[in-house]
Amino acid sequence: MGIKAVFTISNQTENLQVQDVSKLFERFYRGDKARKEDGGSGIGLAITKRIIELHGGTIEADNKEDWLTFTIEVIVKE
Template structure:
């Protein structure tokens, strides 16, 4: 918890330094998602992915953004109805790339899903007992924002969807 709190504090500093490089997002996500397939299968989850073949060049700190992807995928693993599947989609509108990760959840413990981004928020009993500090989504949102992107959340009919908007390289 102390490490996560330190990380959150560091990321909210105006002096945060990113190690920015040009990355082809489709290839990076294929690699990250591929690593999760056996992890998900062990708990009764299948990945249903739709990742564009289009070269989507973005400028990012790869280590920090992979941390965001890992956090969202691990949350999907922890809180999904099992057995079921995780939907992963990556597409583009030519200006931004949009990555969405969706999973089926039972009753969401909040009326306003944006509360999940609040520091220390752990709404349901499972979240309180998982040993987490309630900082993972707040840290993820901050990492995306310092990259100039967006991280949003939506909940409709058992499906919880996180969407990251990445700016494409001009």
């Protein structure tokens, strides 16, 4: 199993329009429809997830009471 490192990152959100936060990790998905002009492509979290998986880790998202939380787990020592 090994020793794991767990990182938790939270950000307060206003009116997140995503019912299933796992969709945030899909390529080209853009949760904030109002930000169409910023040039973002919607692939950042998909790339992040893939890099973490290549290192044997996981990333999950949770949205509770206007707080979006990402939890990353990676094995740091076998």
